[in-house]
Amino acid sequence: MSEDSWNKVYAAGVNRAYNDLVVPALDSGKIVVVDRSEVDLLRFAMLHDDEKGIEDRKKYIEEGTLTHRYWPGNRISLRASNQDVWDNLQERIKKSKYDPQSIKEVGQFIEAERRAEKMITDIKHTGEVHYLNVDNPRIDDLEELANHLDSLADEVIGQLNLEDKEKAEN
Numbered sequence: 001m002s003e004d005s006w007n008k009v010y011a012a013g014v015n016r017a018y019n020d021l022v023v024p025a026l027d028s029g030k031i032v033v034v035d036r037s038e039v040d041l042l043r044f045a046m047l048h049d050d051e052k053g054i055e056d057r058k059k060y061i062e063e064g065t066l067t068h069r070y071w072p073g074n075r076i077s078l079r080a081s082n083q084d085v086w087d088n089l090q091e092r093i094k095k096s097k098y099d100p101q102s103i104k105e106v107g108q109f110i111e112a113e114r115r116a117e118k119m120i121t122d123i124k125h126t127g128e129v130h131y132l133n134v135d136n137p138r139i140d141d142l143e144e145l146a147n148h149l150d151s152l153a154d155e156v157i158g159q160l161n162l163e164d165k166e167k168a169e170n
Contacts, residue, residue, distance in 0.1 A: 042116035084138035
């Protein structure tokens with residue numbers, strides 16, 4: 001399968017996941033956490049200097065083609081150092097041919113991801129949106145990792161004032 005075909009299949013998968021999982025959950029009043037598929041699609045085009053792909057994906061994001069017209073109220077980007085990302089990739093059991101093949105490529109991926117995130121934050125939209133960048137270092141000890149993730153969740157909830165908004169709605 002060509003890279004362009006693979007990207008179309010990936011985009012269709014994002015659209016279907018929204019249709020099957022995200023939209024029904026939102027319609028029932030749940031808070032939904034989704035991955036960064038939109039950013040990844042844009043990043044991939046940027047890494048390949050695919051100007052048409054960049055414009056197409058930006059249009060999909062802006063128009064909500066992938067997300068059934070939903071625009072997230074909160075975009076949270078977890079940050080890690082190039083070395084931490086490289087170390088994580090080295091320990092993965094299942095590797096993708098699309099993964100960076102060197103620490104230098106990790107840096108290129110991260111730079112493209114940041115450009116994609118910036119491009120998305122510049123898209124005009126309605127409603128209130130919070131953009132958070134949160135450091136998430138690599139932690140090998142599982143108990144320490146669990147504690148860190150709990151603290152990270154508390155930090156994000158605090159920054160977004162989700163608890164206060166939930167209390168105000170009840």
